[in-house]
Amino acid sequence: MIRLARIALAALILAFAAPAAAQLQDENANDFTEKLEIGISTDEIAITSDFRGADLTIFGAVDGFDANLLVQGKYNIIVSLEGPKDNATVRKKERVFGIWVNTSSMTFELVPESYSLSSTRDIETIAPPGEMGNMGIGVDHMRLVPLGFVGDGSNLGEFRNAFRRIRETSGVYERDPGGVQFISSSLFKASVRLPANVPNGVHVVRAYLFRDGTFVAAKALPLRVVKTGVEQVITQTAHQQPLFYGLFAVLLAVITGWGASLLFRKE
Amino acid sequence: MTIYLPIAELSVNILIILGMGAAVGFLSGMFGVGGGFLITPLLIFYNIPPVVAVATGANQVVASSISGAITHFRRGTIDIKLGTVLLCGGLAGATLGVWLFSFLRRAGQLDLVISLLYVVLLGSVGSLMLWESVRAMRKAAKNQATPLRRPGQHNWVHGLPLKMRFKKSKIYLSVIPVAALGFCIGILTSVMGVGGGFIMVPAMIYLLRIPTNVVVGTSLFQIIFVSAYTVIVQASTNYTVDIVLAFVLMIAGVIGAQYGVRVGQKLRGEQLRALLALLVLAVGIRLAVELVIPPKDIYSVVSAGFGF
Numbered sequence: 183m184i185r186l187a188r189i190a191l192a193a194l195i196l197a198f199a200a201p202a203a204a205q206l207q208d209e210n211a212n213d214f215t216e217k218l219e220i221g222i223s224t225d226e227i228a229i230t231s232d233f234r235g236a237d238l239t240i241f242g243a244v245d246g247f248d249a250n251l252l253v254q255g256k257y258n259i260i261v262s263l264e265g266p267k268d269n270a271t272v273r274k275k276e277r278v279f280g281i282w283v284n285t286s287s288m289t290f291e292l293v294p295e296s297y298s299l300s301s302t303r304d305i306e307t308i309a310p311p312g313e314m315g316n317m318g319i320g321v322d323h324m325r326l327v328p329l330g331f332v333g334d335g336s337n338l339g340e341f342r343n344a345f346r347r348i349r350e351t352s353g354v355y356e357r358d359p360g361g362v363q364f365i366s367s368s369l370f371k372a373s374v375r376l377p378a379n380v381p382n383g384v385h386v387v388r389a390y391l392f393r394d395g396t397f398v399a400a401k402a403l404p405l406r407v408v409k410t411g412v413e414q415v416i417t418q419t420a421h422q423q424p425l426f427y428g429l430f431a432v433l434l435a436v437i438t439g440w441g442a443s444l445l446f447r448k449e
Numbered sequence: 450m451t452i453y454l455p456i457a458e459l460s461v462n463i464l465i466i467l468g469m470g471a472a473v474g475f476l477s478g479m480f481g482v483g484g485g486f487l488i489t490p491l492l493i494f495y496n497i498p499p500v501v502a503v504a505t506g507a508n509q510v511v512a513s514s515i516s517g518a519i520t521h522f523r524r525g526t527i528d529i530k531l532g533t534v535l536l537c538g539g540l541a542g543a544t545l546g547v548w549l550f551s552f553l554r555r556a557g558q559l560d561l562v563i564s565l566l567y568v569v570l571l572g573s574v575g576s577l578m579l580w581e582s583v584r585a586m587r588k589a590a591k592n593q594a595t596p597l598r599r600p601g602q603h604n605w606v607h608g609l610p611l612k613m614r615f616k617k618s619k620i621y622l623s624v625i626p627v628a629a630l631g632f633c634i635g636i637l638t639s640v641m642g643v644g645g646g647f648i649m650v651p652a653m654i655y656l657l658r659i660p661t662n663v664v665v666g667t668s669l670f671q672i673i674f675v676s677a678y679t680v681i682v683q684a685s686t687n688y689t690v691d692i693v694l695a696f697v698l699m700i701a702g703v704i705g706a707q708y709g710v711r712v713g714q715k716l717r718g719e720q721l722r723a724l725l726a727l728l729v730l731a732v733g734i735r736l737a738v739e740l741v742i743p744p745k746d747i748y749s750v751v752s753a754g755f756g757f
Contacts, residue, residue, distance in 0.1 A: 271751050282743070282747070344748035348748060424685035429681060432677040434512075435511035435512035439514070441703075443516035446707045
């Protein structure tokens with residue numbers, strides 16, 4: 183019973199610790215004079231039948247900057263485009279009786295389905311890794327919390343690495359350490375990319391301002407990625423009237439098959 | 450030229466999909482098979498999530514089987530009574546199959562089971578067919594008749610109870626093996642996205658000794674209904690039937706099939722069977738190799754929405 187209480191207490195502390203840390207950051211941010219503003223030309227991306235991915239340009243401005251520091255290149259900006267979050271399972275294959283079988287797996291809780299990162303330079307040189315880790319910026323620092331029982335956790339590292347590697351090689355996680363450029367002293371532009379197999383839902387554009395290795399300010403904007411026209415009607419019907427959808431799919435097949443046999447018989 | 454697949458949630462090259470559909474349609478017209486056993490692995494090789502590939506493959510099978518079934522219906526070479534018994538087993542099998550499919554998907558073993566099933570079935574059916582057709586070709590070369598049906602012979606199947614008279618097929622047969630065959634094919638339809646004709650036709654000829662002239666039509670009759678049922682059940686439980694993908698495949702498939710039929714008519718039966726056997730074996734070997742060779746990456750990632 184005591185042990186249970188202890189676990190509950192630990193969970194409570196953990197639960198409170200996270201918002202407290204966030205609050206601390208906000209307070210820090212207030213000490214700086216710099217302010218960050220960003221804007222995108224659209225808050226909605228429509229997926230049409232010929233969708234092949236999209237490049238997004240985000241404009242932003244730093245207000246109240248220190249001209250000296252700016253000249254020295256002490257200001258750095260990181261812009262990320264985060265896709266909707268979902269649980270993701272990493273599976274590992276091993277050879278069993280000569281064939282390759284999935285033998286172990288690990289599920290990470292609510293990780294972004296897509297992630298495109300753009301910065302003024304390599305993010306590892308913008309701030310110490312510890313700070314990036316705290317804020318969860320960058321593929322290497324993204325929070326990957328395993329779901330459920332993971333044993334002694336000795337294989338956590340390999341599954342995390344595999345997850346990052348696969349997401350990066352498949353192109354849904356990207357980074358461009360030169361994608362943010364200052365176009366005037368305080369105006370900057372950042373380009374991020376939506377991959378072709380982009381998940382639908384609410385994506386978030388986040389911009390972070392760093393001064394000489396210290397986090398100063400952040401700003402976030404939502405970006406909705408929606409299917410349009412026929413695509414939307416199809417998805418909606420498939421999920422809301424699945425029986426009707428299934429019947430329609432069969433009907434379409436019957437008409438196509440029948441039509442073909444009629445068409446070619448006349449020839 | 451790309452097209453967005455709303456259910457698979459990815460963009461694909463429409464020309465590749467059209468080409469795939471036409472090629473499989475051509476082969477299915479040539480050999481008189483549904484082509485599901487080719488289309489599903491091809492879609493998986495092209496990175497379509499296996500869940501979507503299987504369900505959509507079943508939809509394509511409906512379209513490609515319809516025109517064949519219409520022809521057989523007109524010629525009167527469908528034994529509706531026999532087909533209905535097969536169908537009852539098939540619907541039960543498909544129901545179990547969809548349940549099995551969801552279970553394996555959750556357990557992370559769906560891809561392995563799909564591959565293993567393909568390897569075992571395609572391997573054994575392909576080898577048997579090849580052996581049989583080579584023997585027939587040898588006999589044909591020696592000018593001997595090749596009886597596919599040996600009416601006098603009976604096997605254990607004919608000793609089973611619950612016998613029923615199937616007038617059109619002119620046989621008196623127990624419903625147990627017929628329904629059981631339909632049941633097994635039903636499972637395969639929902640787990641593998643195949644019509645199952647490549648197993649059902651030989652089983653009906655060699656095991657149940659049903660006359661060859663009604664076999665193809667009757668199996669098509671069962672395939673249409675079981676595939677259609679699978680499509681509807683997959684659509685309502687897994688939401689994985691991609692109608693856009695299915696439609697592109699169907700259009701290309703039915704056109705390809707018409708040309709395949711013409712080429713098929715120019716070839717002799719045993720040659721055709723030998724070629725089909727080689728094709729079946731090739732797909733089986735391709736999948737077997739994939740299971741045995743070390744994978745490019747021993748890790749794989751699936752998100753909660755899709756995957757296996």
